[in-house]
Amino acid sequence: MSKTLLELKNVGKSFGSNQVLKDVNFSLDEGEILGLVGENGAGKSTLMNIIFGMELIHDTGGFTGEIIFDGKNIDFKNPIEALEAGIGMVHQEFSLIPGFTVAENITLNMEETQPSVVSKILGKKLETIDVEKNKKISEQSLNKLGMDLDVNELTSEMPVGHKQFIEIAREIRRKDVKMIILDEPTAVLTESEANMLIASIKRLQALGIAIIFISHRLREILEACDNVVILRDGAIVENRPAKGLDVNQVARWMVGEMGSETISEKDERKLSDDDIILDSKGLWVDMPGEAVYDATFKVRRGEIFGIAGLAGQGKLGIPNGILGTYPVGGKLVFNGEELKLGDTAKILDKKIAFVSEDRRGVGLLLNEEIFMNIAFNAMQVENKFTKKNHGNKIP
DSSP states (O other), X not given: OOOEEEEEEEEEEEETXXXXXXXXXXXXXXXXXXXXXXXXXXXXXXXXXXXXTOHHHHHTTOOEEEEEETTEEOOOSSHHHHXXXXXXXXXXXXXXXXXXXXXHHHTTTOOOEEOOHHHHHHOGGGOEEOHHHHHHHHHHHHHHTTOOOOTTSBGGGSOHHHHHHHHHHHHHHSTTXXXXXXXXXXXXXXXXXXXHXXXXXXXXXXXXXXXXXXOSOHHHHHHHOSEEEEEETTEEEXXXXXXXXXXXXXXXXXXXXXXXSOOOOOOOOOOOTTOEEEEEEEEEEOOTTSOEEEEEEEEETTOOOOOXXXXXXXXTHHHHHHHXXXXXXXXXXXXXXXXXXXXXXXXXXXXXXXXXXXXIIIIOOTTSOHXXXXXXXXXXXXXXSOOOOOOOOOO
């Protein structure tokens, strides 16, 4: 019989007058995979921030209710306390250091060291990092996930899909990890990569590690999880085994009465083979980890054109090449006009938009307000409300 690892009793949280969580109750056993689903704003991330001891929670008055982890009442004041208790968390946004190798990111702040002449005199803090041992440890962590990555490679050179596995490998590198929270780990992954991640999660389950899996991809939730908890407007509306549930039913629970209508596929649209909006011939893109060598394809007006492939096979290189964010060559004809490759400003001026898979590194101005993030590209494209900064002259 499995032992209860985590139990939440009447947990609530308010930010000022806005109550975002109300009387949340559920439990998680050792080795169980629990799916937590809900619309944006349902309270999922806030709930995980409470469990993980994020400072934001205590800076805004803490929470109500009771949380029991591994038989002890917990109220972590910071994530370090959560990590020491055996809880790991992989956030929506990557927290890797681009200039570090895979091994250096996995073992960061947990490096194995070896004595040096100086440390033998002045103490353990002056020991040197045992590089080879840390590489071996990193390989072992990746092997637990079923991943074969080069631990010597710079993280900045790796595709987004591989970065997600590095994050998880870092968490299971920690000693005595008992539970891992995965906050939308498949959001930036293709379907094939997501399937690999689910297989990795199952491997962790076999090791006795409990998982809280947050995702908007309901098929993945039903495939990977033992039980499903559904949040709506900060309250649990359903808590039941995943077996036997279907995607439509879970979606209706998530959105309430608005989801009462049957979800059906749209009728297939008829597209003209003669109306080509984008014609690519021999496109090559020198994007590290996602190189493209010879992409030839056509996109019809009004068509949703899908590009699939495993991490590192070039699917991300194609859109980045079209926009000109990396060295690019070949021929692209858009709306009957050949594009000047590599000139991002002129590409944007042709009304071609780009939403990057890397929201944190490329897609957003993290220190700016929402309105600035929405308006900034348009200001640049329209050349309005901005001025050139020529900098200060050096005397």
